[in-house]
Amino acid sequence: MDQSERLIHPGVRQRRYVHIMVKLSACLIVKNESGILPRCLESIQSFADEIIIVDTGSTDNTVEIALRYKAKVHHFQWRNDFSAARNESLRYANGDWILYIDADEIIDEANALKIRSLINSKDIMALTVRQCIPQQCDNIATSFYSEYCRVFRRHPEIRFEGTIHEQILPSIKRLGGKILRADIIIHHWAYAFNKEKKRQRAERNLNYLLKEFEKNPDDSFTLFNLGMTYQELGNNDSAIQVYLRMLEKPTDIKNELTGQSHINLSKIYLENDNTTKAVYHAQQALLLDTNNPLSAYMLATIAVTKKQFQKAIEHLETAIKISEGETGIAPNVELNMAQIYLELGSCRYSLHDFVGAENDFLRSLAYDASATNPYILIGNSRLIRGDKRGAKDMFEQALTINPQLTEAKSGLTLCSNEKSALANE
Template sequence: MISISLCMITKNEEKSIENCLKSVHDIVDELIIVDTGSNDNTIEIIKKYSNNIYNFNWINDFSAARNYSFSLATKDYILWLDADDVLLEEDRVKLIELKNNLCDATDYVGMMYDYSFDDNGNCTYSFRRNRLVKNFRGFYWDCFMHERLNVWGNHEDYDIHITHTRKHDNNKRNIENFRKKMLENYYLNPRETYYYGGELFAGGYYDDAIRVLENFLEMDYDDNYDKVNALIKLADCYSSKGDYEKAIKYCTNTFNYEIPRAEVCYKLGYCFQKLQKYYEAIFWFKETLHSNCPNENFMKVDNSWINYLPYQQLCCCYYEVGDLKNSFRYNELAASEIPNDYYVIKNKEMFKSLGFQVD
């Protein structure tokens, strides 16, 4: 059996920290909590579970705080979590099994991160992260924000899910932190540049995002997944600005790195539809229905957009070219996905008025 140190960084986490610690404290062998300046009840709550609480002077660098927490661990392996993460009961059982059976030759373990959920509690976005790493191997964090854990050696992936429990809206804060860092003459590495561009895009600063993301694509960087995402964000920037020709260019540039993703095919269909090139749009919306994201470490669980939205847009495109039979057929398929959707219902009323047999 291996021993595990849980390493966490915290600041003002009184609303979530107890649920996190409750879900894991009796499985790990050591709790290492690095606090970066809490002024609420976070520390008092942590003391119910551990006295290994260390203060860290915040320097606008998440990696520095995480590296400090790792340096304090004394057990065989390090598990890292955020205060708003929990292990559900089935995942607690799986973690105990892993602890009892993990091969000592394993250097790091990947687990799924269930990050976002719909109003019914269904996971809508899940991806894999390296969560358990062997101690004393020199693994380290870099990038001051959207930090990355650098690992090497033998790895295994386990079907253990870490559940994220809080919605974040840190876009404004994150942009401010990036800008503050650059005012300190800090050089953004390629990954940080990519994430800065992403924050600018999310904040609606499309021209700035275009500049930063195009700069990122010129950098020496070997992560094709991030390159594809940068191209997709650039396409979205230009689409938001109404420049659909450039949006199409950036979408098709993703094909240099991987086979077409469903979301790229859908965006191409949307752009051609906006340009009133309906047959081209029909082609790409149909491709959306047959495409998947090829990276198994990033699993989009919510497939409603992969099915319902292409069906609905195919309904519209076939209507525009005068093919009412196919237009009706695709509205029926959209109804099979989301029967009470406003547009589905309005289209049913229209088709009924045109003499179609509507349920």
């Protein structure tokens, strides 16, 4: 019997936290986090009854910062095992409930209120939350959402497992505890770091994952994270092998991760110009994880490479429906909607649907008014339709944003001609 359920939590009146019987301990493990720790502690100090910090060897002023926020600091000799450090933090907790959080995460007031309310429930043992992970600005995905158990009752048999990407859920499930899927969001910032920091983190993770793989070569969760790490480091051949090994075996891993594995394989195969396998894995992802719009976006991208613009339009419209929650399920990926509508309009433009294209370009501008490409494309579309005055407005708007824009200057020249060159094409 599935012990988890979906909860759409009602709004909670905003107020100061009052003294209640249920106590919450926030537990962190840290090392040299002085640059980001204050932001985290600032976000949790108002609703956590105590903050437990296990320091694994900081050489900066992390400990001093923690003490400034009245945290209880304990020292632990790092042994290349994240679960060991997490479990050490649990030893010192006195609360009825545990919230585990990292130094590069924050919880805003609205979500703090939800946590405080839900831990008063008498019939649940744990809560899952959605971790929001922002991406680099040049990524079609602006944020990823991953579901994790982060809040649970303090219990001697509830402990973390796994050297890296440690998990708490297995021990909770062995106890038969009821797990509530809550609409709580924790904001995570580490993966918005620059490429060098991400590379260093990936190289560190790879060493731990390879050791975990040696111990249990068929563990799906380890294989998934190993494939992700290989891919992040640019070792696509190894990533393919690991993903396929994971997908070939029976698994109880959630569809979200299986679907993401198919999406990642689709990306790799598309980069290698193997569109047949790219299509297959994107289609599998769409079947397995219906709240991830990236699978539809991948199919659209592949269709564009084949100049199948109508098919691309259909896939992009599917991606938009998923992204905007029209399927009735909260998406686990937020897309760059300005780029999505720009690509959708470009497909319509290629099919000479200039009115439809202009509508999509305008939607793109509604998400990002600082972009110049939509103005240029709307200007071109209006020129083709003979609307020189309207085209001129668009090119001038583009030049307002970037006075050196060659395409906009050329467009203005065409507007001043007796007959538009584009209209003659």
